[in-house]
Amino acid sequence: MKRIFSLIIFLFLFCSCGAQENVNDNVLVEMQNETNLRPKLVVGIVVDQMRYDYLTRFESKFGEGGFKRMINEGFNCKNNHFNYVPTYTGPGHASVYTGTTPKYHGIISNNWYDKNIKETVYCAQDDSVASVGTETTAGKMSPHRMLTTTVADENRLFTQMRGKTIGIAIKDRGAILPAGHTANAAYWFHGKDEGVWITSTFYRDDLPQWVNDFNSSDIVKSYLKVWDTYKPIETYIESGSDLNEYERGFKGKSTATFPYDLAALQSENDGYDILKTTAYGNSLTVDFALAAIKGENLGQDKDTDVLTVSFSSTDYVGHNFGVNSKEIEDTYIRLDKDLERFFNYLDEKVGVGEYTAFLTADHGAVDVPAYLQSLKIPSGYLDYNDRKARFQEFLNEKYGTIDIVENVSNNQLFFNKEKLKELGLDIHDVEQALVDEQISYPNIAKVYTATAMNSTNFTTGIEALLQNGFNQKRSGDVIVVDDIAYIAYSKKGSTHGSGLNYDTHVPLLFFGKGIKHGETYNKTIIPDIAPTISALLGISFPNGATGDVLGFVID
Missing domain, CATH: 3.40.720.10 (Alkaline Phosphatase, subunit A)
Structure with missing residues (x-):
């Protein structure tokens, strides 16, 4: 009886070992196949x-x-x-x-x-x-x-x-x-x-x-x-x-x-x-x-x-x-x-x-754009100097200083937060005032505030694209969108x-x-x-x- 029981145990262990070897082999093959797929x-x-x-x-x-x-x-x-x-x-x-x-x-x-x-x-x-x-x-x-x-x-x-x-x-x-x-x-x-x-x-x-x-x-x-x-x-x-x-x-x-x-x-x-x-x-x-x-x-x-x-x-x-x-x-x-x-x-x-x-x-x-203009397609060039002069005049008239805006670049206006605080100005009021001013300028199609970018979930249109490009810590306080095919560039060559x-x-x-x-x-x-x-x-x-x-x- 003991010999029969020992034989059964031997066969079980033998089969288990064989099964484990097969599992290991299968895993290795699967890993190799996965590697070969890459x-x-x-x-x-x-x-x-x-x-x-x-x-x-x-x-x-x-x-x-x-x-x-x-x-x-x-x-x-x-x-x-x-x-x-x-x-x-x-x-x-x-x-x-x-x-x-x-x-x-x-x-x-x-x-x-x-x-x-x-x-x-x-x-x-x-x-x-x-x-x-x-x-x-x-x-x-x-x-x-x-x-x-x-x-x-x-x-x-x-x-x-x-x-x-x-x-x-x-x-x-x-x-x-x-x-x-x-x-x-x-x-x-x-x-x-x-x-x-x-x-x-x-x-x-x-x-x-x-x-x-x-x-x-x-x-x-x-x-x-x-x-x-x-x-x-x-x-x-x-x-x-x-x-x-x-x-x-x-x-x-x-x-x-x-x-x-x-x-x-x-x-x-x-x-x-x-x-x-x-x-x-x-x-x-x-x-x-x-x-x-x-x-x-x-x-x-x-x-x-x-x-x-x-x-x-x-x-x-x-x-x-x-x-x-x-x-x-x-x-x-x-x-x-x-x-x-x-x-x-x-x-x-x-x-x-x-x-x-x-x-x-x-x-x-x-x-x-000069080529597009020759074909009567709406397009043109932006005069940033004229826009800058007009904007600075507005800032002086409304706030008595141009220093509330410390930088204008990449179609964005960056506020001087310390100056706003010194003058007791509410940043949201200033945002909206600058939006209302900028949208009145020639060849500006849309203007948005950082507040809008942070508080509204835009899913379509230029607004969604602006929001996807807006980084809260790095982007400006007001964002400007120019007219279609209007660029600030030389009249020769092109840009993007x-x-x-x-x-x-x-x-x-x-x-x-x-x-x-x-x-x-x-x-x-x-x-x-x-x-x-x-x-x-x-x-x-x-x-x-x-x-x-x-x-x-x-x-």
Whole structure:
């Protein structure tokens, strides 16, 4: 009997052990499968100042390996918008990667008035760090003013800091804000008389060898050559005439017309900085991104890496020549070729189907108002000097001083709270008085108070966009909205910043591992991007994210 009982116990323990081994094996397989589902590399691409209609307007000029590859193999969100004001580079890059708006991430503009220190600050400025790669102050930058994490930060946390993050852009803010607080490095281009890629001690104390090798090569200098159209200029029928009254061009050249001899023009246009305002700035960015992929071994192990790339030159060209210029068309034709080169390299180094990429923009841009005026479309230019003089006269007449307003910037009025208290003025009364005054000025469409932004839940219209861009601790006390297509800018070239469709409607393309093929006209918003990538990776959303997961994009 004892022998039978012992045999039963033996069989039970044997089966239990076998079952436990099977469970452990299954868990290991499941973990391995989950890891295999994640891309080896996520590539975030932001094209600075890219209107959505550039995708469709220049479509016939694109090849099959750049924009069209993303559309034909990936998912195209055709009705993608920014859901806040202002639409500038700093807030745009922060919003793409944090999954929220300036209301929460705190980057309310490129520059803004700091109410605490009573000075204007730059979104990436950080005097506590030092430049790396230059003796100038161009490297004294970090993301410390951004209050929330990015999707790249969350990936670093999820992988116990094993997954790398590298940020790259001509502009410092275009490299720094996307990469986030925990990045291995962010690199940006310092032109002038140096023409080098630099970083700051926020990330590291010296440049890695691959960056030194790139900077010591002749790659940057090689782009100081003639910039002519990639295709015959007579085929550029998607843009206006090359010679017109709406473009600034370069110092040292009497007309803003092709071709441009950059070597001959560089001395009058800040040396290597001239490359920023040409299509070659994008090519240089790709060159450096390829060097980063190789130098950092991105996408080469089981932990997902993140590479953020911002193409800044499209913005410089747009500001200089306008959205209807031959120069902007050529820039996008050449960018399409650079994207093809970039994707081909990723195919080779990381593997086809082993990486995921998305492409969007940080804002759009308005047509040159002078050009719109020539076509009898309502538009124009703002005279801030006249507005300022009239406003100061009002303040003196009503309050006996102009000192109750200590700063006017970014279409916002900042009160001097100490002066209001000294004069015994009620802040809400002053708010309303200034609203009533400002709305009477020419080319001001709407005016709102900080009280309205803090106490009313706006869900539609420009009011909702203003509220999403309003940060209680950083924004002003009165907010002004200008008329449609009226800008404070030169009559040559163009700009952005509004909550109107020409500034908010931008591309959103997903492509690669884990992405379905398709398209949608359903409205999507910029803060949806980071949660969607987070869901794809199975990681936590950025800690301030307010966007939704675009589940229809994920395969």
